[in-house]
Amino acid sequence: MIRTTLILASLCATTALTAPAFAADPIKIGVVTPLSGTYTPIGQQVRWGLELAASEVNAAGGIMGRQVQLIFEDEEANPSVAVQKAEKLFDVQKVDFLTGTVNSGSTLAVGQTAERAGKLIATTVSFADSITTDKCSPNVFRVNARAGQQSTALAAWVIKQKPKAKVYFLGPDYEMGRSTVATFKKTVEALGATPAGEVFAPLDSKDFTQYFGQLRQARPEVLYTSVAGNDTVRLLTQMQDFGLLKDLLVVGASGTVTSQNIAAIGAAAEGFGTGVGYSTQIDTPENKTFVAAFKAANKSDPDLYGADSYGLIYFYKAAVEKAKSTDTDKVREAMRGLEWATPQGKKTMRAGDHQAIQPMYVVRVSGGQFKIVGNVSGEEAIGPDDCKRF
Amino acid sequence: MVDINVVEAKGTARPKRVIDRLGLAMRASHVLVALFVVAALIFAAVGVIQDDRFFLRLGTEALIFAGLALSVDILLGYTGLLSLGQALYFGLGAYVSAVVLKEVPSFWAAMAAALVVALVIGFLAGLIANRVRGVYFALVTFGLAQVAARAVYNTRSLGASDGLIGVPVVPIDLGVITVMSNSPAGFFLFTLGFIVVLYAVCAYLLDTPFGRVLLALRANERRVPSLGYSTRNLRLSAYVLAAVIASLSGALYPMLRGFVSPELLFFTTSGNAVITVVIGGVGTLAGALYGGVILTVLKSVIGSLTEHHLIVIGLLFMATVIFLPKGIMGVVRPLIERMLRGGKR
Structure with missing residues (x-):
């Protein structure tokens, strides 16, 4: 078995050596998300959302002329597994960006791995406040609403x-x-x-x-x-x-x-x-198009996680195009304060704590279904910036 | 399994030791561990040449979990006790080490704390768990680990469900050289050395009369008291030894990964350790090391190929149990034993 590892190791290392980044090379986005176990339904939505956005972006010419390639790994909703898979994506697959973590423990642990590897990650699901407050990291962004x-x-x-x-x-x-x-x-x-x-x-x-x-x-x-x-x-x-x-x-x-x-x-x-942060009933043309496309592709309605993950690809696209590079420092700078359009409405990435500001909705059950009964503007719902690290 | 030598060995000053069947098996295990070390050194050399990071760190993680498997093997293979909660001590070591390292970034302080806590908790939990036998022992160990996992999961000062991040990179001062815990090859080699030392300690202890009586316990617990031994103390000693081995292995985890999370204490961790031992070969010690590497590599490779990796691993596990009931070591070790015996004559 050691020998197998050796062969694998040398194989991977040689491919890494012979692959200097071409302009036409795809931009690789690693996705570490639960594909087995209790959180599978969430991982499924993350996957559907990302795949739909990636195929739209690719059909429209990609990001700076480069196609987007998603590489999935199963994190089993376990931070130990998530960290190992994230390292594999960073070191072996050489991904440019990473997303997908669901439980907050995984997001925090993978965020630290990214920080030590000098890469950026974003979560589209975890809602624990700590991720963008007392445990914030310069390499972690959150595009979904926190608790x-x-x-x-x-x-x-x-x-x-x-x-x-x-x-x-x-x-x-x-x-x-x-x-x-x-x-x-x-x-x-x-x-x-x-x-x-x-x-x-x-x-x-x-x-x-x-x-x-x-x-x-x-x-x-x-x-x-x-x-x-x-x-x-x-x-x-x-x-x-x-x-x-x-x-x-x-x-x-x-x-x-x-x-x-x-x-x-x-x-x-x-x-x-x-x-x-999201409901399929949001009455905007952007959301209607998104829901229709999502249903056509996956035969299922998008939920919060699918919508936030879909929006992430456009966030990354906007940041890379603004930075004109996939370099960590340049992309981070571009992401700070970035405004981008999503099915949920306009989101803004707050520079001080890397938390997205977005309009929030209040939904109420009526006749066995959630109906939107009110909304609160992003600025009103966001709360103070409690991140002190950067 | 009980050898006449067990009885004779006690009390005598062991003049010229006769190599019996068990001694021979232990020597064969030493040879296999030596082969393991050589393979690991070659792996490390290739890793350094290729400037690899991921595979060396994956290998380090495999070795750390092999340490946990080693502790399961002491209980399962030598004492006949199936522990379904060995993750308790692994997680305990990991959390103690993480908490200490966040306060004082000293490797030796973290290891000493993990050792002391494992001795104390292992002794107390051992008193409870060793009141019962067989399947009840398995259930009690399982229950203890669940209680600990839940307690950590709900303790805010230990990070609750989020775990603790921000464990710093620590220098490991070995006197002659200092290894940094984030250096892929350096920490791999250090962990290799550490696990081999743990193996050597276990192998030494289990080859003494103490180990022989443990084997006697596994074979027939009722007869052991009639030979003049206290089974309770023996079982307790084996339990505490296993707790210490698991805790010391666990203490290395936050140094490698920089965080701990309650999942380390969950049943998946304990269950994987048992699977590791069964695949490697129960009661061989060396099997825990081989099994640890095989399972970690399989999980990593198959996990990337298909999301149904749990099914594949499960099928492989069942196939091992059916076709190789003594694990991989059950196939390999008799060959080495034959060679060793041949060499003697």
């Missing part, structure tokens, strides 16, 4: 509906659940809401009725929840059975009610609102 943006958009909308609302918080009892609730609480309190109480239920709770006494006593006008998956199904259906949904505005994190569990929640999901 803070979703939360700000939703809070702004809630306050518009119910000024000075009494808000009750119900989250799953683990780190992510608690931090999501804490973020929303801080945002909505700053806008004038009063907290009516909070409770954290263990993950995979079967019975939420034990919390209903407290909930009822607090008499909230708004309930914010960040439970997900089947927990949401049980929480909302049990609340409906107890008649608690009446005169209560239920809002939550973007992963609380999704296409996977909305059918199981049924009528109890009616009226649920959340903040998102």
